[in-house]
Amino acid sequence: MANVTLRSVRKTYPGGFEAIKGVDVDVGDGQFCVLVGPSGCGKSTLLRMVAGLETITGGEIDIGGRVVNQVEPADRDIAMVFQNYALYPHMSVYNNMAYGLRNRGMAEAEIKTRVEEAARVLELSPMLERKPRQLSGGQRQRVAMGRAIVRQPKVFLFDEPLSNLDAKLRIAMRVEIRKLQRRLNTTSIYVTHDQLEAMTLADILVVMNGGQVEQIGNPLDIYQKPATTFVASFIGAPPMNLMPLRSDELTSQIAGADGAGIVGIRPEDFVISSETVSGGVALGLTVEAIEHVGAETFVYGSRQREEQGVAANPGELPPGEVIVRVPGATGPAIGERIRAVAPRDKLHLFTADGRKRVAG
């Protein structure tokens, strides 16, 4: 049981590349913290710094009240689950889990109790004598979890542990990880690039971009009040519609948009309607594509009077394109002209550079 505190943590590589540019995070005892961000944002590097696999070039990492900057990984009282599981291929499942305990000089009887308990919890009991290559992906993933559990560490570290699984298994394992963490009540830090995984697992969500923290908080708060346009488009799928406020019809519609340069509207906050909303937004769209998901339908429309172009960042929408979520399986036809309406209280306003949220 421990808090993990990062105080202005920095990582500069010998070549001068700054991978982590001063990160402050405080993970409370027993909390599940998720680091999320696009590839190359430094989230894995940060996790590996907590694990002790990367050196820390600035700031402090504190685990359970002890600054661990100079402490070897084995002595930090952490356990890590790797993306490719990193199981010892020549050892049986039992030995994979027991190895770390043996290195610590634990009595064989105690090791047996712990491994068998972990195997029972993870439903690995029948395959303790097998080698990793005789297991399926999901089973290997559970062995990797088991190796972490038997240590009874202060902190679990997960480095994209579900990325190598197929979609269905990923969801099942996601729930299992959450349940297991709740039951063991062990402080955890989890790295992922999947915003859905991040939303569903996190007590504290840390959205990272370019080696910096964009926003920290409760996942729902972040979803409802993204601090920057980056967070707004990264969290939520499909992404939030972001439209620049220029001297066009959009600006004149929105009430109290002083100081704002960008308006963001989530696809689900639109309604297809002919009514007008005072102070809100009404957009005329031409339907270009329809995605049927079953329970909902996503309508991709283009605004008139808006130049077409490509998205500025991956995951964002190209300018002029708007996604509208319609509940159910019925939606407009391709080529049809529709009117999408969003009320004032559903609008997110940002400064023109996208770095700051303006009231609303």
Add this chain to the structure above:
Amino acid sequence: MVEEEGFQRYLAHVILWIGIAIVAFPVYLAIVASTQDNAVIANGQMSLLPGGHFLETYYQTLFVGTSGSTREPVLNMMLNSLVMALLIAVGKIAISIISAYAIVYFRFPFRMAIFWIIFITLMLPVEVRIYPTYKIVADLHLLDSYAGLSLPLIASATATLLFRQFFMTVPDELLEASRIDGAGPFRFFWDTLLPLSRTNMAALFVILFILGWNQYLWPLLITTRDDMQTIQVGIRKMITTTDALTEWPVVMATALLAMLPPVFVVVVMQKLFVRGLVETEK
């Protein structure tokens, strides 16, 4: 595989059988010659059927040696060769796996320079550096010893490179997992890297054992005593006789005996090879 019809298929088989015959005939001839009377062979009237001196010849070869040229029992030569080949194979594997471990997993000054120095020695086989090597071994008083026979042949760039390549394919996460599991450099090497290298070591062992067993020039130079002679040198000495007839049956028997250990090693290790190839560990 393409199934050939009728005549073409027989033709293919005939060609293959001719090939086998060409390769196998000298071996057969050696077997036949080793069972015949030396006088008959010397007359040039050697029969192509085995003679009746099998036990006699092999007893003499193994435990007595030729009566003229070497007078050293071949069993003793085989023992010398075996010790040398084993020392070379095991020594090379041990040295090169450790040096590859150092080069791949540790950051130390002049790491790349050392790697290149090892690499360059590839271009200097024993034959090229034979004089300085002989001088060093002589100065160390290692002539006529197993150490002198094997030490100069142990340093191996090829094996170091092979292990280096293999270690580079081992995922870094395995090292990181070991570090978190509390395994230091020695434990990681012993508990993880060595077991993973098993099939590589087996393959190298086969190659290096045969290489060591077949050494000729080096043992010829540094052994002068008859009881330190290796089998490859022994065969050569048996053939050259000054005032007596070459004892061909004994020479042939020795040649056949010299083939046995490499064949044995290949046959035994083949299983490990195949197992290593079938169960890819990833």
